[in-house]
Amino acid sequence: MNIQTSPTTHTTTKKSIGKTGVLIVNLGTPDSPNTPDVRKYLREFLMDGRVIDISYTSRWMLINLIIAPFRAPKSAKVYKELWTEAGSPLKTYGVAVEEMLQKALGNEYVVKLAMRYQSPSIENSLAELQQLGLSKITVIPFFPQYASASTGSVYEEVMRVLSQWQVMPELRFVNRFLDHPKFIEGFVQAGKKYLAERDYDHILFSYHGLPERQILKGDYTGKQCKLGSCCDTANRHNQFCYRAQCFETTRLLVKELGLEEGTYTTAFQSRLGKTPWIKPYTDDIIKELAGRGIKSVLAFSPSFVADCLETTIEIGDEYKELFEEQGGEHWQLVESLNDSKIWVETLVDLVKQEA
Numbered sequence: 346m347n348i349q350t351s352p353t354t355h356t357t358t359k360k361s362i363g364k365t366g367v368l369i370v371n372l373g374t375p376d377s378p379n380t381p382d383v384r385k386y387l388r389e390f391l392m393d394g395r396v397i398d399i400s401y402t403s404r405w406m407l408i409n410l411i412i413a414p415f416r417a418p419k420s421a422k423v424y425k426e427l428w429t430e431a432g433s434p435l436k437t438y439g440v441a442v443e444e445m446l447q448k449a450l451g452n453e454y455v456v457k458l459a460m461r462y463q464s465p466s467i468e469n470s471l472a473e474l475q476q477l478g479l480s481k482i483t484v485i486p487f488f489p490q491y492a493s494a495s496t497g498s499v500y501e502e503v504m505r506v507l508s509q510w511q512v513m514p515e516l517r518f519v520n521r522f523l524d525h526p527k528f529i530e531g532f533v534q535a536g537k538k539y540l541a542e543r544d545y546d547h548i549l550f551s552y553h554g555l556p557e558r559q560i561l562k563g564d565y566t567g568k569q570c571k572l573g574s575c576c577d578t579a580n581r582h583n584q585f586c587y588r589a590q591c592f593e594t595t596r597l598l599v600k601e602l603g604l605e606e607g608t609y610t611t612a613f614q615s616r617l618g619k620t621p622w623i624k625p626y627t628d629d630i631i632k633e634l635a636g637r638g639i640k641s642v643l644a645f646s647p648s649f650v651a652d653c654l655e656t657t658i659e660i661g662d663e664y665k666e667l668f669e670e671q672g673g674e675h676w677q678l679v680e681s682l683n684d685s686k687i688w689v690e691t692l693v694d695l696v697k698q699e700a
């Protein structure tokens with residue numbers, strides 16, 4: 346393993362021993378928007394058996410015969426639209442939050458950013474923490490709702506790396522934080538800015554989707570989740586059902602925003618492949634809303650804590666275009682938490698929660 350050290354790398358000193366490491370982890374993004382880097386990213390991401398949960402051989406064929414040759418160039422085009430001078434927003438917000446959180450937590454903590462796919466890798470960021478002789482490590486996957494494809498995959502990679510360490514420090518994983526009041530307040534504050542500017546006919550809460558079978562596989566009793574109204578209310582039986590967690594996130598946001606029944610919808614975006622994904626699908630809902638004469642929509646994306654391809658391009662551009670094609674007039678995306686103060690405060694609480 347080749348560990349790259351940067352000038353800001355902490356080194357083991359008497360002062361670092363006994364501190365707590367905080368590993369913040371987001372999904373990952375290509376190193377550049379060029380096709381070879383996008384292909385490399387998609388290969389690593391989609392070869393993860395928690396993301397595409399089919400047999401290794403079928404996954405390998407899908408990635409190498411379809412995704413790498415055909416999807417990668419298409420995705421690269423969209424990544425070029427997303428890219429800023431500073432790079433991919435997912436990564437630049439991650440770097441900003443890493444620095445802000447370090448400042449907010451102070452000297453007793455060492456904060457490191459990692460990406461589940463591509464760079465900085467979990468392996469390299471953990472190796473930097475290992476050298477410090479820390480007492481504890483807290484891992485915070487940047488996914489508000491638990492899913493095997495996101496949070497579960499981060500856990501698996503962290504455990505794989507740590508299993509090779511001689512000394513394993515005390516370890517804590519933050520499993521989900523959709524109901525943290527500051528996380529909710531962050532989206533409420535962002536949304537209220539737009540609601541103060543004008544009236545909206547409808548509010549849409551669009552979450553990243555998942556193949557239905559991934560939800561059903563997580564229901565060990567085989568009896569709880571029917572992917573229908575059973576996900577509408579959160580309870581101890583469906584605490585790990587991603588669909589139920591998304592409806593719960595909507596319920597908490599709706600309460601704080603003071604929205605009335607019938608003025609909002611929860612939906613799921615980013616479908617890939619031909620198998621059924623969790624419903625309702627965001628594009629179907631947009632067509633239905635426009636068909637009902639809805640002219641203006643405010644769209645939240647509360648499964649992402651940083652703006653990325655799925656928010657800026659998919660919701661901000663592609664769904665806007667679809668809505669307007671169907672007769673809609675005004676479409677507005679609410680920005681994600683990004684590098685906001687309230688998001689850093691949320692993270693401080695999540696780190697200190699154990700005390």
Ligand SMILES: C=CC1=C(C)c2cc3[nH]c(cc4nc(cc5[nH]c(cc1n2)c(C)c5CCC(=O)O)C(CCC(=O)O)=C4C)c(C)c3C=C
Nearest residue numbers: 372373374375396397420435492494495553617653654655
């Ligand atoms: C089977 C495919 C996919 C599953 C399952 C999946 C789950 C999942 N993803 C996120 C968060 C993000 N996904 C992003 C991009 C993205 N996702 C998939 C596929 C699956 N995701 C693809 C193919 C892509 C790449 C984009 C494309 O080519 O269309 C991103 C954005 C990354 C960026 O660089 O901006 C995020 C974030 C979650 C939280 C999740 C499970 C709940």
Ligand SMILES: [Fe+2]
Nearest residue numbers: 372553615655
């Ligand atoms: Fe995704």
Ligand SMILES: [Fe+2]
Nearest residue numbers: 570576586589
């Ligand atoms: Fe469910």
